[in-house]
Amino acid sequence: MLGVWLEEPGGPWTLREVADRKVLPGGVLVDVLAVRVPSYTRDVLTGELGYDLPTPLVPGPTCIGRVRDVADDVFGVAVGEVVLCNSLYSSGEVLGSPDEILIGWTGTGSDRSARMQQRWRHGSFAERACYPAACVTPLPGAEEWARPELLPFLASLAIADGGLRRGGLRGGQCVVVNGATGNLGGAGVLAALARGAARVVATGRRQEALAALRQLDPRVRVVPLSGDRLLDRDAIHAETDAGADLVLDVIAHTPTTDPTLACIDALRLRGTAVLVGGVRHEIALPYQRIQRQQLTITGSFMFDSTTALQVWQLVRAGALDLSPVRAHTFGLDEFDAAMDAAASLSGLDYAVLLPRP
Ligand SMILES: NC(=O)c1ccc[n+]([C@@H]2O[C@H](COP(=O)([O-])OP(=O)(O)OC[C@H]3O[C@@H](n4cnc5c(N)ncnc54)[C@H](OP(=O)(O)O)[C@@H]3O)[C@@H](O)[C@H]2O)c1
Incomplete structure (x- = not known):
């Protein structure tokens, strides 16, 4: 499959054939439908922001995917569903302080974070990606949604809405x-x-x-x-x-x-x-x-599945109007152009990578 490949922080990054993803135990394999390219993506890849990237890797944040395969110990997601894949993955401890990594993006620098990144290393700037089931939220009805390029905006909405709820x-x-x-x-x-x-x-x-x-x-x-x-x-x-x-x-x-x-x-x-x-x-x-x-x-940091589902339900019901949002779309082969556009766009204009032609 095609993916963006980052050999080490600072680059260079290349679009190339990378090993195809397979579903891991406890995981969900998706065809990546759309990924928001954050404004600061180039600064993440160049190492400017000091993110803890587990290179070499396919980088990439939270994405929208269509489920292609599901591990046999995962029961809440079905093949064919359109899902939001949250890059936030927690070690999930009840006691003590959990490590939280952003899959394909950054970790905390601890040994445990490095082990989590080793297992769930690659992100979404590719044709396929595999996420732990806990990171995957099905979006009921999204299969028929007329404008899939707007769906990655749900991640921004969930982060913002999580902050409003926290407040x-x-x-x-x-x-x-x-x-x-x-x-x-x-x-x-x-x-x-x-x-x-x-x-x-x-x-x-x-x-x-x-x-x-x-x-x-x-x-x-x-x-x-x-x-x-x-x-x-x-x-x-x-x-x-x-x-x-x-x-x-x-x-x-x-x-x-x-x-x-x-x-x-x-x-x-x-x-x-x-x-x-x-x-x-x-x-x-x-x-x-x-x-x-x-x-x-x-x-407030990132969001949980409940918040993701709530914002999707607000959108689906028409209570949250996405019509003012403008998606500027790019193919994987236009990755550099997507990063440039992302850096210059603002507010309700955003850059979206559509990995599958
Ligand atoms: N807590 C979380 O879960 C979470 C998740 C994702 C991202 N983030 C963080 O959230 C931040 C915003 O993300 P974003 O995607 O919305 O970025 P963005 O689209 O680039 O927006 C950045 C905002 O900051 C303003 N800004 C930048 N430099 C400024 C300056 N010198 N003085 C005043 N305002 C300035 C910009 O204003 P103008 O455009 O008007 O200049 C714009 O409103 C990022 O830095 C990211 O690290 C947090």
């Missing part, structure tokens, strides 16, 4: 989505609207992407980020109704933590900030304000 979003609340002009951010805005937010304040730098978000719904207000904490705090606060109930922070790595802190500054009494983005700095939290205003600062 306890209730209908009628005011949500700030920080980094709304990015892929997770666009998904966060759509998910918050679908979950009944009374107001969604979308922040970002790209004016065009902000304008597109404003067109989505009268409940969406936009704030261009200046990078100045106080200015941004005031601008965000002015678009809320006396402060935000919930901040969903999905911003990429930024030179300072000021955009995130500006959003935390705009929380109201007992508000919650959920950190989901790619910021790698330490963050200096306002101790007194968190104490007096009884704020909650928490994190």
Whole structure:
């Protein structure tokens, strides 16, 4: 089968014939139908982001697949079903701290993580992939879905929606989505609207992407980020109704933590900030304000099957409208072009690899 092959972090990567995948015990083999190419994919492969890639490997994150084979000890998935294959794989300990790897993407650096990566090494930038059954969520009715190239957006929706759920979003609340002009951010805005937010304040730098978000719904207000904490705090606060109930922070790595802190500054009494983005700095939290205003600062990472299924059900029922999402599609032989496009696209425009012609 054809796949992208990365010999070592930093590259080079090539499209070539790679050993065909076979179903592993406890696993599900899929024909890869569509994979979102994240904006920072080139930086992952070049080693710029320091991801723990178990080279040599076929890289690639969460994907949509059609089940081709199922191990004889797997009972919840059937051949022919369209499924979401979550790259998040956990060692699943009840006690202690589990290791969580992203199959085909990164690990934690521990010995156990390395053993998990050894077993479940390869990702989705190929014609076929094999995932542990625990990572696979069937999407009922997706076989007849008219636009399969939109299905990988479910992963972004599930990550964003998992963050909103972690923050306890209730209908009628005011949500700030920080980094709304990015892929997770666009998904966060759509998910918050679908979950009944009374107001969604979308922040970002790209004016065009902000304008597109404003067109989505009268409940969406936009704030261009200046990078100045106080200015941004005031601008965000002015678009809320006396402060935000919930901040969903999905911003990429930024030179300072000021955009995130500006959003935390705009929380109201007992508000919650959920950190989901790619910021790698330490963050200096306002101790007194968190104490007096009884704020909650928490994190959210990836998503579980329940969340994936819930967002699919919202989409399928028409409660979450995917029509504003634009998929820019590429074949495996256009992998480099897909990475370039991914780096320049924003918000509800995203790059999708369709490995099978
Ligand atoms: N927690 C999780 O489970 C999880 C899962 C996947 C990804 N992530 C992380 O989430 C982050 C976002 O992912 P994505 O796919 O949405 O990326 P993306 O599409 O590239 O979006 C990045 C966002 O960050 C903003 N941004 C970038 N540099 C900035 C700067 N210097 N100042 C202010 N804003 C800046 C962008 O604003 P403009 O476009 O307007 O410039 C955009 O809104 C990534 O860094 C990734 O590591 C987390």
